[in-house]
Amino acid sequence: MTEVTFECTEVRPFQLQPEALASLLRWQSTSVNQISETASPVAHPARAASSTSAWDLLRATSVTDATESGLSCVRPLLLGNAPIDWEAVLRLGDEHGTSSLMYRNLSRLGDVVPSATLAALRQGYETNIHKSLFLARELIRILDCLDALGIEVIPYKGAVLSEAYYGDMALRRSGDMDLFVRKRDVARIKSAVRDLGYTQHVPVRQDAEEDYIAAGYEWTFDSPAGRGLLELQWALQPRFYAVDFDMDGLFERAVSATVAGRRVKTPSPEDLLLVLSVHAAKHVWGRLIWLCDIAQILKQETLNWDSLRLRTRELGIERILHTTLRLANRLLAMPIPAPIENAILADGAARRFADEIAINLVRGISYDVEQVSYFHLMMRLRERKADRLRFLTRLTFTPGPGEWDAIRLPRLLFPLYRVVRLARLAARFVRG
Numbered sequence: 060m061t062e063v064t065f066e067c068t069e070v071r072p073f074q075l076q077p078e079a080l081a082s083l084l085r086w087q088s089t090s091v092n093q094i095s096e097t098a099s100p101v102a103h104p105a106r107a108a109s110s111t112s113a114w115d116l117l118r119a120t121s122v123t124d125a126t127e128s129g130l131s132c133v134r135p136l137l138l139g140n141a142p143i144d145w146e147a148v149l150r151l152g153d154e155h156g157t158s159s160l161m162y163r164n165l166s167r168l169g170d171v172v173p174s175a176t177l178a179a180l181r182q183g184y185e186t187n188i189h190k191s192l193f194l195a196r197e198l199i200r201i202l203d204c205l206d207a208l209g210i211e212v213i214p215y216k217g218a219v220l221s222e223a224y225y226g227d228m229a230l231r232r233s234g235d236m237d238l239f240v241r242k243r244d245v246a247r248i249k250s251a252v253r254d255l256g257y258t259q260h261v262p263v264r265q266d267a268e269e270d271y272i273a274a275g276y277e278w279t280f281d282s283p284a285g286r287g288l289l290e291l292q293w294a295l296q297p298r299f300y301a302v303d304f305d306m307d308g309l310f311e312r313a314v315s316a317t318v319a320g321r322r323v324k325t326p327s328p329e330d331l332l333l334v335l336s337v338h339a340a341k342h343v344w345g346r347l348i349w350l351c352d353i354a355q356i357l358k359q360e361t362l363n364w365d366s367l368r369l370r371t372r373e374l375g376i377e378r379i380l381h382t383t384l385r386l387a388n389r390l391l392a393m394p395i396p397a398p399i400e401n402a403i404l405a406d407g408a409a410r411r412f413a414d415e416i417a418i419n420l421v422r423g424i425s426y427d428v429e430q431v432s433y434f435h436l437m438m439r440l441r442e443r444k445a446d447r448l449r450f451l452t453r454l455t456f457t458p459g460p461g462e463w464d465a466i467r468l469p470r471l472l473f474p475l476y477r478v479v480r481l482a483r484l485a486a487r488f489v490r491g
Contacts, residue, residue: 113148114420117148119133121351123225130168145175148161156347156349158183158232159232191221191233192228197284197288198218198323201252210247214238217233231348239326252291259278271460274457275297276298328361335349336376344420353383353384354387357396385413386413412440466479
């Protein structure tokens, strides 16, 4: 059998640089209510500004409705007088994760699409099919192993999301396998997947693992087939983001889905909508495929909006959800759901965020997650002062790999790592 190897983007444990945190603290000391309405995104070196025609074509070919009606916005763009920069279109499809949808839609209009463009898209489409099938097989192998040990996990995104909400594994690009797990099961799962050939991508000191699990949210694993192919997540985000999602409730509300003929558990549509909205916000909605995922979930007619609105209020993420739904409406023409429409239209902050983010997407601008502007934005996205303060407090006092690597303390003295973190921060203050 031919060996299959896949390369994924390297994933490192998150660690805010002390100088960035120092600047954030200086900013916060003015007033938590005096939050700037602008942040400072930076141009991503891999993304140049997109031409309007290329961006419009990206949006138009990101629909899942492949009927003539669904493609009605595509043909006028192809037959217009303006020349199409097909290289830019292909680059955007790759960057935004929608190239498989783009191929499916453009292949139905092949008489007006350059053959070289279709050939490039077809190659990527077929590569994604092979990788998706491989990941589905690996997922089933892992689930079977964990089932035998009596360990319950919940796969989401990837092949599960593709089959459950797109109806076709080939239409959404899969990069890895994401599993929600319970904290208490992390050590056992780590041992089980090691027996299947998976190793930790970035090892954590053994005596620091307990603290890492308490403050972090995921472990990434490599396999002989590639790096970063498996992620175990016992929380939605690192603790400092202050979105304390009820993971036990997520397991209780899980529903059944099918992946390559095998029944699996996956988050309920309501949970998945919140999970993916928070995930997209964490990455500043930087890829169109994340909004495509949201749009597919919104097509579920049985969404319980009363429950959704209650839980978004409890979590303090109404602004995040409103911004997400506004972006799906603005960029993909997804109607805003009627049960929440009035609340979204009344949320001026969400409208301003959506305007800013949509403009930055077209311009190819992204945020550096280690810069102060990013953390300003994450705080601005929270509508409650208490959540912004929790975010900043946890960010300030939660030690991580940087502190553990800076000085090695015995387990008994681990609480002193908070002091180490503050000392490193103070040193940055002194140096200006």
